[in-house]
Amino acid sequence: MATQSIERAVNTEVQLMMTCLCDAFYAGVAEATVRVLEAAGCRVHVPEDQTCCGQPAFNGGDFESSRKIAQHTAKVFSGDLPIIVPSGSCAAMHLHGNGLQFENAPDEGQMGVRSLAKRTWEVCDFLVHGLGKTTWPGRLDRRVAIHDSCHTRGSGTGAAMRTLLGSIAGVxxxxxxxxxxxxxFGGTFSVTFPHISTGMGTLKLDEVHAKRPDMLVSGDMSCLMHLNGLAENQERALPHCHAVEVLAEALG
Amino acid sequence: MPNPIEQYARDLSEETREAVRKSGALTTGQRVEILQKDYEDPDALRRLAGEIKQHTIDHLDSYLEQAEASLTKAGAKVHFASDADSARQCVLGILQQSDVQRVVKSKSMATEEIHLNPFLEKQGIETVETDLGEFIIQIDEDTPSHIVRPIIHKKREEVAESFEKHGLGDYNTDPETITRRARVHLREKYMQSGAGITGGNFVSAESGRIVLVTNEGNARFSMAPNKVHIAVIGIEKIVPRDRDLAVFLNLLARSATAQQLTVYTQFIKGPRMPSQPSGPEEMHVVFLDNGRSQILGESCREILRCIRCGACQNVCPVYRHASGHAYRAVYGGPIGAVLSPLLGGKASFPEYADLPKASSLCGACREVCPVDIPIPDMLLKLRHKGKKQGVSTPGSFPMAPFATLATSPTAWRTAMTAARAMNYLPMKLAPIKPLRDWLGDRTLPKWRGGDFRRWLKTRKGNNADA
Known part of the structure; x- marks a missing residue:
């Protein structure tokens, strides 16, 4: 649960945190993020030793493991450049989760973890509220349904995504x-509670299809992976992609 | 073994699930509407309420003393009960002293928490619930499944059958007829009883005023004709001043039932005064601890801000799918998943340690909470507590190997590429049951581990930082 009120680093030289999900499944989203950031005038660095934000262990209550991963991430993303993430969920781990899991830890144990919270941005949030972009070029004649991921509650992402996508002619x-x-989805939640999880996803798909969109767009691939996984199984899949993929496509 | 809540949800009838889900969705929508209609910034009000409550519980020792003094000055007798058993004994003692054989009760989660009714019945004291929902729960020997709507899991046909079985008229499913019959039955009970037991939504430390909100007026009836009034109240229900009640009363009804105010809001200050024609001659307030002061000393103390509105239950997708009884305790839904493992002593933690797992950590509960409790944070802290204490619950996945991989970049990159083999394996036949179950309802996208890193290396102006 990121909050918009945090003052965070802004720079046109940025570090990209690709997220483990894009590393494993969604190379296209990471590529689109690079292209979109470059189109917005950024120079993008991608630290090679990056892995994961640690959220799977954190959500499981294994803070000992997730703290280690957070410390690794802090080391990999050292410096003072903004860290841009194509995921509201991973961003929330830096902006909120780390604070919780290091709540009672001594400062020296945090090894730069606190700095992550001052520099991390979900990509759409960064484009609009960091760089001040309010319009996006190109034309796409599409009806786009937006799914807000839970971890962007209270953050600037929802508004930013609507500002950018809504400004593309034809959208x-x-x-x-x-x-x-x-x-x-909820990560391991969907594994431990498959029946409830399927029920939740099915209701969500009902709501999505009720709007008859051409495509489903979100700022988190984890939600889309889950929804599409269910939709394919229910034989009602629809085109789905990350918001930055739409922005990249609009660039031509 | 599946998590008990998952199992309960699987076994739940579609009809009940639909009833619970629809009621939750309807109230959730109406809550947003009424708050946005009446307030420019409802979230500011929630934050204010949260701050007042947090301040109160942070200084609970002194506010509790002040409340005791104010209540005593108003003529009430104050009792402190450290646990469920001492609270029950305290209530019994008061009743015995006044030779009370029959008791009427207004809806109270605190008395549910200490299982007061079966205890009093066993002592030979007739105890009658007067809230319609709670009355139906009582005759059915059932338990409430929602804080505000105790019988949300029941169909009206079931109620009609119960009424018929208990001599409350012929089979009739008309809600108004059912209500009228209960009303006639309960009017007699009010007049026959010797004491009225209520809970308390708020206690003002400043004045000793107790606030009770109902929509049926049954709390007033429970008190008015009786000699003795006993209010069983959790120690966290205190607010510093009368004026703070404005904030809480405005939030409580809107959050709970999307009403601006409940139909009845009673302010009770002490027993009947000589100038008043009726009302209890004795008023007792039993402050219930039952694990609350223990919570105060731990990391989940914010949960004591809770004003029992049920908004987190209404919005929670897991609650909507599983219903309140799935949580196996008095409080269901997100609030129950935090409270049940903490209340009532040491046994609660292993017993209810699985409840905090029953959440996708979606945060909808926090968004609606009238006192801004960071419920998802509490769920995470309790998961961590379980992990630290080695309490194994279904869905505890070993994460240490993952941490090792995620802190070894070379091994990570190798694994990313090597796992492409997954694309050629029949994953639906994998010898891991949870994965098989997951894949039963879902497809997985193609594994493309390493593709992005390769793309980076091939492009001009290589972005990769070694």
């Missing part, structure tokens, strides 16, 4: 019903 944004409801 019609569609708000889906009961938007506050989770897609049912």
């Amino acid at each position: 019609e944004l569609l708000e889906i019903g009961q938007a506050e409801q989770c897609c049912g």
Whole structure:
């Protein structure tokens, strides 16, 4: 649960945190993020030793493991450049989760982890609220349904995504019903609670399809991976992609 | 073994699930509407309420003393109960002293928490719930499944059957008829009883005023004709001043039932005064600890801000799928997943340690909480507590190997590429049951580990930082 009120580093030289999900499954999203940031005038560095933000262990309550991963991430992303992430969820880990898991840890144990919270941005949030971009070029004639990921609650991401996508000529944004409801993924939650998770995702898909969109867009691939995984199984898959992929496509 | 909440959800009838889900969705929507209609910035009000409550519990020792003094000055007798058993004994003692054989009760989660009714019944004291929902729960020997809507899991046909079985009229599913019959039955009970037991939504430390909110007026009836009034109240229900009640009363009804105010809001200050024609001659306040002061000393103390509105239950997708009884305790849903492992002593933690797992950590509960409790943070802290204490619950995955991999960049990159083999394996036949179950309902995207890193290396003006 990132909050917009945090003062964070802004620079046109940035570090990209690709996220483990894009590293493993969604190379296209990471590529689009690079292209979009470059189109916005940024020079993008991609630290090679990056792995994961540690959220899977953190959510499992294994703070000992997730702290180690956070410390590794802090080491890999040292310096003072903004850290741009194509995921509201991983961004929330830096902006909020680390604070929680290091709550009672001594300062020296945090090894730069605190600095992550002052520099991390979800990519759309950064483009709009960091760099001040409010319009995006290109034309795409599409009806786009937006799924807000849970970890962007209270952050600038939702508004930023709508500002950018809505400014592309031809794009019609569609708000889906009961938007506050989770897609049912929740990482290991969907493994421990498969029945409940499937129920949650199915309700979400009902709401999405009710709007008859051409595509489903989100700022988190984890939600989309889950929703598409269910939709394919239910034979009602629809095109889905990350917001930066739409922005990259609009660039031509 | 599946998590018990997952199992409960699987076994739940679609009809019940739909009833719970629809009621939750409806109230969630109406709550947002009414708050946004009435307040420019409802979140500012939630934060203010949270700060007042946090301040109160941070200084609970002195506010509790002040409340005791104010209540005593108003003519009430104050009792302190450290646990469920001492609270029950305290109530019994008061009843015995006044030779009370029959008791009427207004809805109270604190008395549910200490299982007061079965205890009093065993002591030969007739105890009648007067809130319609709680009355139906009582005749059915059931338990409430929602803080505000105790019988949300029941169909009206079931209620009609119960009424018929208990001699409350012929089979009739008309809600108004059911209500009228209960009303006639309960009016008699009010007049026959010797004491009225209520909870308390708020206690003002400043004045000793107790606030009770109901929509049925049954709390007033429970008190008015009786000689003795006993209020069983959790110690965290204190607010510093009367004026703070404005904040909480405005939030409570809107959050709970999307009303601006409940139909009845009672302010009770002491027993009947000589100038008043009726009302209890004796008023007792039993302050219930039952693990609360222990919570105060731990990392989840913010949970004591809770004003029991049920908004987190209404919005919670897991609650909506599993219903309140899935949580096996008095409080279901997100609030229960935090409270149950903490309340009532040491046994609660292993017993309810699985509850904090029953959440996708979506944070919807925090967004609606009228006192801004960071519920997802509490769930995480309790998961961590379980991990530290080695309490194994279904869904505890070993994460240490993952941490090793995620802190060894070379091994990580190798694994990313090597795992492409997954694309050629029949994953749905994998010898890991949770994975098989997951893949039963879902497809996985193609593994493309390492592709992005390769793309980076091939492009001009290489971005990769070694």
